[in-house]
Amino acid sequence: MNSLIVLPILLPLLVGAACVVAWRYVAAQRILTLAGSIVYLAVSVVLLERVASEGIQAVQKGDWIAPFGITLVADMFSAAMVATTGVVTLVIVVYSLGSMDRPREAWGYYPLFNILIMGVSGAFLTGDIFNLFVWFEVLLISSFVLLALGGERAQLEGAIKYVTLNLVASAFFLAAVGILYAMAGSLNMADLSQRLGSAADPGLVTTLAVLFLVAFGIKGAIFPLFFWLPASYHTPPVAVSAIFGGLLTKVGVYALIRVFTLLFLNNVDYTHTIILWVGAITMVTGVLGAVAQYEFRRLLSFHIVSQIGYMVMGLGFFTPLAMAGTVFFIVHNIFVKTNLFLVSGVSHRIHGTYDLKKLGGLYRAHPWVGMLFLLSALSLAGVPPLSGFFGKLVLVKAGLGIEQFVVVAAALGVSLLTLFSMTKIWAEAFWKPLPEGTETHAPGAGMGPMLGGIVTLAVLAVVMGVAAGPLFVLAQQAGEQLTNPAPYIEAVLRVRGGS
Amino acid sequence: MNSLILRTASRFLLILLFQFSIFLLLRGHNDPGGGFVGGLVLAAALTLYAIAYDVRSMRRFLPCRAQTIIAWGLLAAAVSGVFSMFKGQPFMTGQWTHVYIFGVDLHLGTPLLFDIGVYLTVVGVVLIVIISLAEEVEEDD
């Protein structure tokens, strides 16, 4: 009896379909989406609480016995990701109510957004590797359309790159799943975890692991496969940019963590060392790319790449502490990164540009916006007592624990460069006087919902820092589950529906 | 296209293929068939009609916009899975009931509703592709 796990997938589907039925009535779509995202948040928090108190939850769709049916599983990591999705979804919906333009709303922004959230939740909750592929495609297709919706030149050019690279990744993913099935004869991840441990040909398993690394690496934007991200994420409206930058790439990282903590464990020395160094190089290249940028959202896009490096590095360390730090860091990063994009939207609203050289004087005119930006920016850089500090602290501690000094040094250096980048935005957009010739618009209606969303996420960044202790207990639970797959396997293969 | 033979034939074919698509839809649970192929057959029939006449006259057959057909299909498929949850069974567990009507024992269940959802979705998707591509061309002419 576990209908709770189905709801995060079912709810956005129902709301999305209802929005299409109400195609001509944008006001109805807004209300439906807002109500849907509030219920989604409530459901995801209840799910998180259930997983925290009762352990891993699993359900078999259609009551087919595992490993033959499709399993939905919520362990601590999945549940935390779904809960984070719930928060970010609600914030973005509120922000969209104030900032999305009428043509895009009339052309199906809300249905697409809901289907996107359905795909994201499906990817987080599925326990079946082919099902994961399907959810990835669901979220990709809706993200393609969201990216291109509006049809501006930059959007179309960005979308071509995004679509191409993601389809190549999907082809890799599909091929890898096919070979996996041929080799192990199962698609259920818990079942696969057992079968791959005793595979006849460990070399082939490692090859397959690298194939998955490439597929998820493209989707999650790790070095050297990230170049599509800064070329496309800054082109759509800011609410879409925010959900892409905050959430979508993390789904790739989630999938990477899931397969490399559950399936490919028979050659950890080889695979996880590659992952570790790839993570380190991703951090460094991302942040160096950001240093040269003067476009608000492009700069943030490069920082996404850099932060992905931290998460992948945590996976590379592969100790319970490191995994706990990674989970904490991912959740923190989703909040903070989304918020930075949302702030860039406010500056665009006021001055009509994302070019840092043309921006200025925002702190003098809107001190509150400045403070909200500063909270998120310092949290991203890892200044105590904000959320980013604790995520990085745990990762660094985990790295020192297994004596990976070079990587840890790189992580600390990148942190410093992140701070430099953030102070650059601060100095250019907020501190320096407004340059001649930049127009200033009245913020107008809609500013209320936009600021409401930003305040919520900024408060969360502070809360995650202040209440890091209790939250980290949950993260540690997730870390334990990720480094010891036995309870996950048992939870999946034991479930019998109907009872 | 301007072919008298195709125009005359497509009108009869449309009815025949519609019946055939329903047949495929209904036999789908126990035999090869199902909502997917059924939907494709109907969509192909409508496409043939659109080729013989034009897209505008094909659209007369649609009760609503193609998007709306997809939406109802998705809703039907999603709702078909919900019934089992009220009985405390996992999502999408099949629920069956017998209906006696005109002396025939009808074996109805939620998988049929799901198949109808798939059928509607497939018809909607194919038509949306055809309509948006074809109308662009017809505008250019």
Add this chain to the structure above:
Amino acid sequence: MEALLAIVIGVLYASGVYMLMRRSIVKLIIGLALLAHGASLLVFTAAGLTRAVPPVIPYGEKAVTGVADPLPQALILTAIVISFGVQAFAMVLAYRAYQTVGTDDLDDMKATDT
């Protein structure tokens, strides 16, 4: 038969990648389609080629031997449907990009790169 299909898969992948490298968006999309076909055929071949009867078991009978594994077929069908949808979208996208930018040369679509 496996060897032949392996060669076909290789050819599909190679021509797909070659088309991806071209500058025209139309060829790019053809390349993506070929790549998707290659992946589907790979799944089909890897899962094993057998001469067997369709896995439809009549009501009341026990499982019979010599039936084909239905799962790879289901996977491929799903993958084909997905790639159909995605490619339909990619074509429309390419067409819109061609209308907006006025060329189908990818070298002229660098506005978002710098």
